[in-house]
Amino acid sequence: MTGAVDLNVDLGESAERWRSGEDRRLLTLVTSANVCCGAYAGDDDLIRATCEAAVAEGVAIGAQVGYRDREAFGRRVVDLPPRDLVDEVRRQVDHLRTLADAAGGLVTYVKPHGALYHRIAHDIHQAEAVVEALLADGTPLPLVGMPGSLALEIAADAGIRPVLEGFADRAYADDGSLVPRDQPGAVLTDPEVAAAQALALADSVGSLCVHSDSAGAERLLARVREVLAEHDVDVRAFG
Template identity: 45%
Template structure:
């Protein structure tokens, strides 16, 4: 069964460069492109969309809190109506660049603190789902399975795609270990490769306490700012191929 490989891209800002977008676009099947609130700028958004379109990589809007200084990794208590408006704003901006490149935005994924908050906060999850449904009910929502975001998306009539992570560690609850805690990110590339293959082949992940939990996913993420991200995705692709699994996008 094929599995989608996605990465967070377009997170450079002005003279500040983060990650190797071009190299990752040769390897992933879906690109979560920053929309300018937590990272990214118009020039970067346009460039990444153009290169994703050239390579047939699906474009997703990675929407976040308005928090450039904190890279979107700080929770913000925002009114749901305001959050809906800000998600619509980000989604519309990226879709303009995608269409200018001959493609379009096909899905939406929250970033960082918004991603984790929407997993358990029904208000913020509902605000995201309302924004996506208002712009285009054909758009998919990418996020943690068995989350408030999944419930909100399905409740709004949106298709939801379950996502797992190669480079992040898991709690026994199925949630990610918070980035502020030690061991939240795999420092051993082979551990991340093994976790990606475990997710793709068996639909399970081993939590930090050794518990094996069921996590049925259609897409596996590697963060573009993870050290040696390009090497990591290349090894994941090679190992998946050895297991007879071909990476393929989750949407047309």
């Protein structure tokens, strides 16, 4: 097997993991960082430090936008009116741009987080709102999402680059959807299992994700990279 794939991780979400050095080390293993924009977690100091470290490691910076719901970590659906969601997404991307720019970096893509990520895969009104927010830019940023996502279809029709994403650390149901997090086995913790899944997905997606809050995320990412290299799959940012 040969080819190339991006490897991304969610960051800027936990000051504790950053202080421990765990999240900082993850940046040495990935090619893209989905940086929380401060809506569902994180703060400006953490976001700025994450951007600075991403720049130092040559890692692409993406805006991880989500529902403004810290209590549920952005993993609970919030029924925002479409116009409010457009404004919210634009506000979050602009906020990250300001902090990334101060760190010498550039925001190069958008990846919705948690409940918003899954909602726009099938909800046309929420999907259209996210795409409208991206179109407000002169040059819209690429949108990362799951295969079959309605938002990616709408984005592509609007001239926005869609980036298909697979998950190395999440179990898939038979229909291709992710197993809900509240079900047993939903999160993969065995590095060998995660790496095998990453390899199986690598030729059908543009980016592979490991969540920074998954148990043993560093070990998972390290093994994923090793297995991809063993099969001549180059790991590089999709930009």
